[in-house]
Amino acid sequence: MTTVESARVLATPEDVARQIVLPEGHRDEARLFDAYRWLRDNNPLGQVAVGGYDPIWLVSKHADIMEIERQPQVFTSGGADQPGSHNPILQNQAGDAFTKQLTGGSLRILDTLTYLDPPEHTAIKDIAADWFRPNLKKWEEQIRALARDAIGKYLRAGTNDIDFVQQFALFYPLHVIMTLFGVPETDEPRMIALTQEFFGTADPDAQRADVEPLTPEAAAQQWAAAIQDFYAYFDALVADRRATPRDDLATLIASAKTESGEYYANTFAYGWFIAIATAGHDTTSSTMAGTIEQLAVHPDQLAAVRGDLTLVPDLINEGLRWSSPVKHFMRRATQDYTLRGQEIHAGDRFMLLYQSANRDADVFDDPDTFRLQRKPNKHIAFGYGPHMCIGQHLAKLELRILFEELLPRIKSIELTGDRKVVQTNFVGGLRSLPVRLELT
Numbered sequence: 001m002t003t004v005e006s007a008r009v010l011a012t013p014e015d016v017a018r019q020i021v022l023p024e025g026h027r028d029e030a031r032l033f034d035a036y037r038w039l040r041d042n043n044p045l046g047q048v049a050v051g052g053y054d055p056i057w058l059v060s061k062h063a064d065i066m067e068i069e070r071q072p073q074v075f076t077s078g079g080a081d082q083p084g085s086h087n088p089i090l091q092n093q094a095g096d097a098f099t100k101q102l103t104g105g106s107l108r109i110l111d112t113l114t115y116l117d118p119p120e121h122t123a124i125k126d127i128a129a130d131w132f133r134p135n136l137k138k139w140e141e142q143i144r145a146l147a148r149d150a151i152g153k154y155l156r157a158g159t160n161d162i163d164f165v166q167q168f169a170l171f172y173p174l175h176v177i178m179t180l181f182g183v184p185e186t187d188e189p190r191m192i193a194l195t196q197e198f199f200g201t202a203d204p205d206a207q208r209a210d211v212e213p214l215t216p217e218a219a220a221q222q223w224a225a226a227i228q229d230f231y232a233y234f235d236a237l238v239a240d241r242r243a244t245p246r247d248d249l250a251t252l253i254a255s256a257k258t259e260s261g262e263y264y265a266n267t268f269a270y271g272w273f274i275a276i277a278t279a280g281h282d283t284t285s286s287t288m289a290g291t292i293e294q295l296a297v298h299p300d301q302l303a304a305v306r307g308d309l310t311l312v313p314d315l316i317n318e319g320l321r322w323s324s325p326v327k328h329f330m331r332r333a334t335q336d337y338t339l340r341g342q343e344i345h346a347g348d349r350f351m352l353l354y355q356s357a358n359r360d361a362d363v364f365d366d367p368d369t370f371r372l373q374r375k376p377n378k379h380i381a382f383g384y385g386p387h388m389c390i391g392q393h394l395a396k397l398e399l400r401i402l403f404e405e406l407l408p409r410i411k412s413i414e415l416t417g418d419r420k421v422v423q424t425n426f427v428g429g430l431r432s433l434p435v436r437l438e439l440t
């Protein structure tokens with residue numbers, strides 16, 4: 001086993017580092033989770049330099065991620081638009097170079113929350129913060145109707161031999177967010193395709209036919225093409241809502257104004273739309289599919305929750321911990337700092353490994369077992385600190401309603417074929433989950 005060379009901490013084996021850093025490493029979840037475990041046990045905070053990528057610190061422990069995330073002034077998300085800048089989403093060097101080429105030198109390809117620090121981050125987040133607050137009760141009936149529609153449309157009484165991801169899970173969360181957002185149902189397939197390109201850049205199953213697969217330049221080009229499609233679409237949406245306001249999230253964002261009473265630059269509206277259109281459904285559908293898979297392998301837990309629907313919120317929390325569909329965000333140190341006894345230097349970059357933190361035995365008993373009634377369950381699948389997911393209450397509401405509607409009808413779930421996982425180190429989970437679902 002060779003060892004990754006870098007200026008300071010050197011102990012992480014190259015195969016462990018590659019498994020975690022490279023998108024292709026994420027296709028084999030068993031090896032990926034072994035690699036996370038190796039880090040937690042042997043080098044919980046270590047620097048690696050994988051070929052083609054800048055050196056980064058891999059942050060595998062729950063406590064360290066929280067320590068980093070609670071100090072945005074020390075560990076910045078921003079600066080992507082400045083020289084010597086930092087990308088809060090890990091790309092390889094060729095990808096970053098290409099992004100800079102596209103933007104004229106900036107890595108901030110979008111004016112969206114993930115690229116910002118307080119106070120700018122706070123001002124932009126506040127535009128929709130109220131809308132996303134926990135009192136989403138008002139949407140409950142509407143979302144329940146959408147859940148029933150989805151079950152009625154894609155599933156039937158008796159035997160359903162389906163790919164749970166491709167033939168069910170992908171549609172409902174997208175439909176919910178697009179409905180609340182104000183995008184017509186006919187445009188939803190376009191949103192799915194674009195999201196898959198946006199997040200699954202390096203995933204061969206998500207390649208555009210008109211771009212050569214898998215070279216770093218092609219991957220960057222594909223990403224840029226997806227963004228251009230989004231811009232054109234949302235250009236029209238902003239203009240429409242400014243001209244004809246409606247009672248939807250699109251209107252709220254399109255009509256937001258700065259303190260001086262001007263509309264925000266269009267790029268901020270696009271940033272919001274893209275964040276919501278992308279973050280708002282793949283994450284939720286991955287969690288739904290990951291949870292169904294665990295219920296299939298734990299029929300006792302399926303019976304328990306089906307028999308007592310008040311356990312659904314616990315099921316969802318464990319499903320979130322287990323699936324952790326957001327695999328990383330990056331931070332950059334703005335100053336020297338000591339973390340877990342290691343000397344951090346200003347400019348160092350950190351890959352926050354949420355999936356690893358959510359299997360950390362310092363926080364979770366028996367972390368590699370799915371436990372419906374895990375209490376406490378302090379997972380950080382939604383992150384932590386000022387960047388913590390704004391959509392968390394909506395995601396939990398959607399999942400709760402879906403499971404409340406679906407579980408009473410499930411007689412059994414059987415896994416019937418090979419699962420497939422999206423090839424990405426950023427946002428993703430199951431791409432395919434063949435199941436036999438017996439419904440009443």
Ligand code: HEM
Nearest residue numbers: 113114275279280283284326382383384387388389391395
């Ligand atoms: C199971 C579902 C979801 C998971 C696991 C998830 C996870 C995450 C995570 C880990 C972050 C980064 C937090 C951090 O940096 O500390 C995040 C940020 C974000 N999420 Fe979610 N998310 C989910 C659903 C949603 C939904 C439904 C929406 C919107 C409709 C949404 C919108 C956002 C936005 C806009 C951000 C950026 C927040 C910021 O940087 O301040 N997410 N999410």
